[in-house]
Amino acid sequence: MTMDSPGPRQTDTVRQRYDELGGRYDSWTRWLDALVVTRFRRDLLSTARGRVLEIAVGSGKNVRYYPPDCELVGVDLSEEMLRVASKEAAAAGRTLSTHPLDAGKLPFRDGSFDTVVCTLGGCTFQEPGKVFEEMRRVCAPEGQGLFLEHVRPRSTFMRLALEGLTPLTSRLLGCHPNRDTMTTVRAAGWSVVRQDEAARGMFVAAWGSPR
Numbered sequence: 247m248t249m250d251s252p253g254p255r256q257t258d259t260v261r262q263r264y265d266e267l268g269g270r271y272d273s274w275t276r277w278l279d280a281l282v283v284t285r286f287r288r289d290l291l292s293t294a295r296g297r298v299l300e301i302a303v304g305s306g307k308n309v310r311y312y313p314p315d316c317e318l319v320g321v322d323l324s325e326e327m328l329r330v331a332s333k334e335a336a337a338a339g340r341t342l343s344t345h346p347l348d349a350g351k352l353p354f355r356d357g358s359f360d361t362v363v364c365t366l367g368g369c370t371f372q373e374p375g376k377v378f379e380e381m382r383r384v385c386a387p388e389g390q391g392l393f394l395e396h397v398r399p400r401s402t403f404m405r406l407a408l409e410g411l412t413p414l415t416s417r418l419l420g421c422h423p424n425r426d427t428m429t430t431v432r433a434a435g436w437s438v439v440r441q442d443e444a445a446r447g448m449f450v451a452a453w454g455s456p457r
Contacts, residue, residue, distance in 0.1 A: 282444050283394070286451045287311050287365065289442070290392050293453065296360025301349045301381060302367030303342075306331030310338040316361070321347040350376040357386045365394035368427035378434035382456045391436055391454035395427040399448040428452060 291311040300308060303320030304327050312318060318335070320342050322328050328344040335342035347353070350373055362381040371377045381391055428450055432438060436454040443450055 282449050283366070286394050286442070286444065286449065290365075290394055290451045290453070291363070293390075294361045294363065294392060296389075297358070298361045298363060299354070299359040299381075299384060300363040300365075301377060302364060302370065303328070303331050303344070304367075306334030306342065308363065308365055309335045309340050309342055312340070314340075317341075319343045319345070319359070321345045321349060321352070323348060350380060352380045352384055354384045356383055357389075359384050360386055360389045361392060362389070363392045365392075366396065368393070368395045368397075368430065369421045369423055369425055374425070374427065374430050375434050378431050378436065382435050385456045387457060389456060391431075391452075391456065393428070393431060393450070393452040393454060395452075396423055396449050397427045397447070398424050399446055 287308055288311050291308055292313065294312050294316050297317045298312060298319065300318065300320045303322050304324075306320070309318065309320075309331070318340060320328065320331055321344070322331070323346065325346045328346060332342055332344055349367070349371065362385045364377070364381065367377075368374050385391060428438065428441070431452065431454065436456065438452050438454050440453040441450060442452075
């Protein structure tokens with residue numbers, strides 16, 4: 247997970263923050279899951295297929311929602327979060343191959359995954375456009391990208407509220423909730439073939455094609 251301004255120092259700061267959070271991240275975000283996110287996770291990830299790469303896998307919340315025949319690979323900056331994710335995968339009876347990596351510099355070959363996934367990570371990346379471009383690069387031409395993000399809402403009131411919260415959330419979680427993430431996804435070359443919304447457009451689930 248990475249933040250807004252480029253530089254290894256900020257990347258290291260976010261890595262340290264999530265290393266410290268570890269398993270507590272799930273307890274911090276449980277209310278959000280109950281309100282919106284779990285339903286979106288279930289609907290979105292049930293359509294994954296083949297070899298799956300999940301970017302910013304975090305604590306492994308998504309693992310239990312993938313179809314059983316998927317081969318799962320997860321990357322994250324935080325080795326502690328990867329440890330939690332591996333534990334979550336084992337509890338779900340799944341195998342998850344984990345790699346401590348910067349999502350903007352993936353070592354995988356072009357077109358090597360059938361499905362690439364990012365959920366609630368776009369708000370934290372240092373260079374989100376670069377990450378989404380890398381996701382597209384490693385996605386097979388006939389593959390798919392699955393995205394679940396909280397984005398800048400259409401409501402003026404909600405937008406102003408998030409602007410006010412951003413200094414706090416960026417400091418605590420490296421999270422910038424006021425980003426227009428789906429515009430960045432499209433600018434990275436993804437074609438969005440389906441998009442579902444909740445909370446007046448503040449949460450978006452999207453199915454993308456790399457072509």
